[in-house]
Amino acid sequence: MASDQHSNRRKKVRCCVVGGGPAGMMLGYLLGRAGIEVVVLEKHGDFFRDFRGDTVHPSTLEVMDELGLIDGFLKLPHQRLQKMDGLFGGTPVRIADLSRLHTKYPFIAFMPQWDFLNFLREAGRRFASLEVMMSTEAVDLIRRGETIAGVRAKTPDGIIDIEADLTIACDGRHSTLRERAGLAVEEIGAPMDVLWFRAGRQPDETESVFARVEPGKMMITFDRGDYWQCAYVIAKGQHETVKARGLQALLDDVVRMAPILRSGIAEVKSFGDVKLLTVAINRLARWTRPGLLCIGDAAHAMSPIGGVGVNLAVQDAVATANLLADKMQHGCPSEHDLDAVRRRREFPVKMTQRMQVIVQNKIISGALKGGDRPLKVSLIVRLITALPWLQGIPARLLALGVRPEHVHSKAAPAS
Numbered sequence: 001m002a003s004d005q006h007s008n009r010r011k012k013v014r015c016c017v018v019g020g021g022p023a024g025m026m027l028g029y030l031l032g033r034a035g036i037e038v039v040v041l042e043k044h045g046d047f048f049r050d051f052r053g054d055t056v057h058p059s060t061l062e063v064m065d066e067l068g069l070i071d072g073f074l075k076l077p078h079q080r081l082q083k084m085d086g087l088f089g090g091t092p093v094r095i096a097d098l099s100r101l102h103t104k105y106p107f108i109a110f111m112p113q114w115d116f117l118n119f120l121r122e123a124g125r126r127f128a129s130l131e132v133m134m135s136t137e138a139v140d141l142i143r144r145g146e147t148i149a150g151v152r153a154k155t156p157d158g159i160i161d162i163e164a165d166l167t168i169a170c171d172g173r174h175s176t177l178r179e180r181a182g183l184a185v186e187e188i189g190a191p192m193d194v195l196w197f198r199a200g201r202q203p204d205e206t207e208s209v210f211a212r213v214e215p216g217k218m219m220i221t222f223d224r225g226d227y228w229q230c231a232y233v234i235a236k237g238q239h240e241t242v243k244a245r246g247l248q249a250l251l252d253d254v255v256r257m258a259p260i261l262r263s264g265i266a267e268v269k270s271f272g273d274v275k276l277l278t279v280a281i282n283r284l285a286r287w288t289r290p291g292l293l294c295i296g297d298a299a300h301a302m303s304p305i306g307g308v309g310v311n312l313a314v315q316d317a318v319a320t321a322n323l324l325a326d327k328m329q330h331g332c333p334s335e336h337d338l339d340a341v342r343r344r345r346e347f348p349v350k351m352t353q354r355m356q357v358i359v360q361n362k363i364i365s366g367a368l369k370g371g372d373r374p375l376k377v378s379l380i381v382r383l384i385t386a387l388p389w390l391q392g393i394p395a396r397l398l399a400l401g402v403r404p405e406h407v408h409s410k411a412a413p414a415s
Ligand SMILES: Cc1cc2nc3c(=O)[nH]c(=O)nc-3n(C[C@H](O)[C@H](O)[C@H](O)COP(=O)(O)OP(=O)(O)OC[C@H]3O[C@@H](n4cnc5c(N)ncnc54)[C@H](O)[C@@H]3O)c2cc1C
Pocket: 018, 019, 020, 021, 022, 023, 024, 041, 042, 043, 044, 051, 052, 053, 054, 055, 136, 137, 138, 139, 170, 171, 172, 173, 175, 176, 177, 194, 277, 278, 279, 280, 295, 296, 297, 298, 301, 302, 303, 304, 306, 307, 308, 309, 310, 311, 313
């Protein structure tokens, strides 16, 4: 046992999934559907947090379709985005057009992530072998020799030891489990952080532009129905400088870039309403230890560029269930079998991170440096804007990603 803190509650399951984000909730659903005894631990009491990606891409919509969940899912309030338009130094550009894709769902569904996660939680209630434990934070690993044998967790009622044949870390980019397991992280680095805040929205306020880039400044706005969710990108390490300039200076910049926020910005009353989200790109060389597997951001933190991180996390979960669900019926798969997930998913992860690094080096770093020189729209962006048939290429990468996963894991017969 890694910790000697007194623990008097115990539970034994086949699989313990730590983290109720997109990776953990989708994996819990898939393993519950396969009839595997699984518990998902989420440290928060609910999913209502602001700092989650809200983009459900066609790859995830196809998975929801394959699971027979799509009709109910698309009944939840959401906005559909097909054409991604931006303003680059005042020049309109079109980044991608999803209507050109041959997929059943050629759009990105913008939906608050808490609705997506709550939906998966509700849909999973019919599986007797799945339990979701909210307000339960994994604080340590349980070890038996070299093997990880579960986690010790903190709950409102005290400490509980959850013994598991297999523990799967889906606890995000600040993963406690990967740190406790001593898995080395390769930092790739990101030049920016994000200030995240809400501005009020009137029912008649609409705008197709969602990304704006000016010298020294970048901003993205998401229409969330009764408010605008704003992501204002700053150079890494500049948070204190922004604060020193004062709130009004920040809000003036925001409104200058996005005049549609002029009245709604009054809802930002102090820096307490503006959250700093740190951006990271990194990945593990090794995703496993005996008895432990890391997936999603815990294995490879994604930058917000392209809004693909949620969808990659879902794809990891689908691949994990495809590769391991059958084997888990009989106990813990060998480390070689667990590593099949990395062998399957590492290529898409590396390709996607490489594209994110290219965008951050070629576009974002330059834009955030500022200066008086007007921004030049890069040749590739000009070509994509001018030649509509080219808009299908970034659309395909964004929408379906590299090597999309499909559900092959079996559903257990209904009891
Ligand atoms: C600023 C920013 C904006 C982004 N915007 C987008 C976007 O628009 N679209 C997109 O697709 N991606 C976006 N991303 C990337 C995306 O957020 C991640 O790639 C994605 O959330 C990864 O999913 P996950 O399930 O692996 O981890 P997470 O979503 O981080 O979920 C991890 C979960 O584990 C829980 N947890 C953590 N530690 C413990 C513990 N010890 N015990 C129990 N529970 C624990 C957390 O509370 C959380 O619920 C953004 C990233 C950043 C930084």
